[in-house]
Amino acid sequence: MSPVSGTVVVPGSKSATARAYVLAALADGPSRLTGVLDARDTRLMRAALEALGVGFRDDPDGTVLVSPPAAFTPGAVEVGQAGTIMRFVPALAALADGTTTFTGDPEAEVRPVGPLLDGLVQAGATIDHGGAIPFTVHGTGAVPGGDVTIDASGSSQFVSGLLLAGARFERGLDLRHVGPPVPSRPHIRLTLAMLADRGVDAAETGPDTWHVAPGTIAARDDVIEPDLVNAAVFLAAAPAAGGSVTVPWPSHTVQASGAILATLEALGGVVTRTPGSVTVTGTGAVSGADLDLSEASELTCIAAALLALSRDGGRIRGVGHIRGHETDRLAALEAELGARGAEVRQTEDGLIVAPGALTGGTWRTHADHRMAHAGAVLGLAVPGVELDDVGASTKTMADFPGLWSGLVGA
Numbered sequence: 001m002s003p004v005s006g007t008v009v010v011p012g013s014k015s016a017t018a019r020a021y022v023l024a025a026l027a028d029g030p031s032r033l034t035g036v037l038d039a040r041d042t043r044l045m046r047a048a049l050e051a052l053g054v055g056f057r058d059d060p061d062g063t064v065l066v067s068p069p070a071a072f073t074p075g076a077v078e079v080g081q082a083g084t085i086m087r088f089v090p091a092l093a094a095l096a097d098g099t100t101t102f103t104g105d106p107e108a109e110v111r112p113v114g115p116l117l118d119g120l121v122q123a124g125a126t127i128d129h130g131g132a133i134p135f136t137v138h139g140t141g142a143v144p145g146g147d148v149t150i151d152a153s154g155s156s157q158f159v160s161g162l163l164l165a166g167a168r169f170e171r172g173l174d175l176r177h178v179g180p181p182v183p184s185r186p187h188i189r190l191t192l193a194m195l196a197d198r199g200v201d202a203a204e205t206g207p208d209t210w211h212v213a214p215g216t217i218a219a220r221d222d223v224i225e226p227d228l229v230n231a232a233v234f235l236a237a238a239p240a241a242g243g244s245v246t247v248p249w250p251s252h253t254v255q256a257s258g259a260i261l262a263t264l265e266a267l268g269g270v271v272t273r274t275p276g277s278v279t280v281t282g283t284g285a286v287s288g289a290d291l292d293l294s295e296a297s298e299l300t301c302i303a304a305a306l307l308a309l310s311r312d313g314g315r316i317r318g319v320g321h322i323r324g325h326e327t328d329r330l331a332a333l334e335a336e337l338g339a340r341g342a343e344v345r346q347t348e349d350g351l352i353v354a355p356g357a358l359t360g361g362t363w364r365t366h367a368d369h370r371m372a373h374a375g376a377v378l379g380l381a382v383p384g385v386e387l388d389d390v391g392a393s394t395k396t397m398a399d400f401p402g403l404w405s406g407l408v409g410a
């Protein structure tokens with residue numbers, strides 16, 4: 001593989017777009033959003049909110065005007081595979097007067113959602129559920145709120161899903177987590193930051209407790225940052241193939257910027273920052289590493305692919321909960337990297353990756369966008385790796401193949 005060289009403009013953040021749509025739907029007036037992600041997850045989020053009575057208007061300048069309804073209407077919500085929809089929208093359905101059903105892809109039906117729904121029930125909502133999709137929310141037009149205790153070790157989105165709507169509960173929300181550590185903490189910080197931007201009095205009040213005061217959520221025009229996790233896929237091409245990749249990168253962000261860049265650096269990338277961009281340079285020699293990805297578990301798939309390309313291999317810790325992501329990512333990585341010749345073993349909270357003589361062949365994406373990214377990264381250094389379904393990448397990027405071939409030229 002010849003070295004890569006180029007700049008990639010990555011679309012808007014999935015996580016920020018989902019929050020901006022939900023908060024605009026809950027707000028006290030219309031919000032204009034710029035730079036939103038247009039991919040499967042966010043299209044389905046719009047459709048879900050539309051089903052609850054929220055208005056969307058796409059303007060010619062690319063901005064989206066979101067108009068909240070006077071009161072949410074009940075409807076049918078299709079989540080696809082999106083954790084953000086299955087965990088963020090139920091609270092809004094509980095604020096509607098009537099019954100809302102939630103259905104999704106077969107892969108979504110094995111993703112955990114029980115603690116979030118139990119939390120809403122503790123807040124006074126009525127929900128029929130068996131801990132997973134499909135489930136039914138019987139809204140009464142109001143949620144009493146108050147004290148809620150859940151185990152959010154399965155997903156930070158259980159916390160975010162309650163915090164986002166907590167101000168609209170009659171008594172607000174006092175949320176406590178009890179259980180093993182909550183993963184993906186930067187995503188909770190993103191939730192709190194976006195609530196603060198909208199005038200909501202919401203804060204982490206202790207290591208595992210959060211308070212949201214009751215009140216209005218102010219409408220706000222907002223500009224969505226690029227998706228830094230998706231940017232990492234392109235940056236990872238530099239250590240995998242050698243060369244240099246630049247992406248626009250906000251100077252100040254509450255996305256997991258530090259964890260993402262530290263991970264790429266640990267794997268052999270040389271990171272250079274300028275105001276507004278990041279460049280990663282590599283030699284094609286990937287470094288072995290022992291990585292704690294509990295703050296940035298979405299990086300696991302590309303990190304495991306890079307470790308398989310390294311001379312010494314390494315370990316990934318702190319990501320046991322990703323067995324409940326779009327697929328069981330630890331099992332999928334063990335299977336696909338193993339099939340290509342790496343020695344990969346699951347641990348309780350991650351993976352041990354020992355390099356082997358890697359060979360080409362079919363890389364199954366397991367209907368998971370981040371598995372598609374991992375296969376693409378691996379294929380830069382291993383001839384003949386073929387993804388069975390690059391279409392899985394449309395979950396969070398409408399045109400990953402176009403952006404990828406624009407960078408790597410194939």
Ligand SMILES: O=C(O)C1=C[C@@H](OP(=O)(O)O)[C@@H](O)[C@H](O)C1
Nearest residue numbers: 015155156157183184187297298
């Ligand atoms: O709130 C969010 O936008 C997200 C939170 C994280 O979920 P987990 O806490 O389940 O890892 C992350 O992995 C997911 O891609 C997006």
Ligand SMILES: C=C(OP(=O)(O)O)C(=O)O
Nearest residue numbers: 081082083084298325370
């Ligand atoms: C886990 C992910 O997504 P979701 O928002 O569906 O949980 C992900 O994008 O890696």
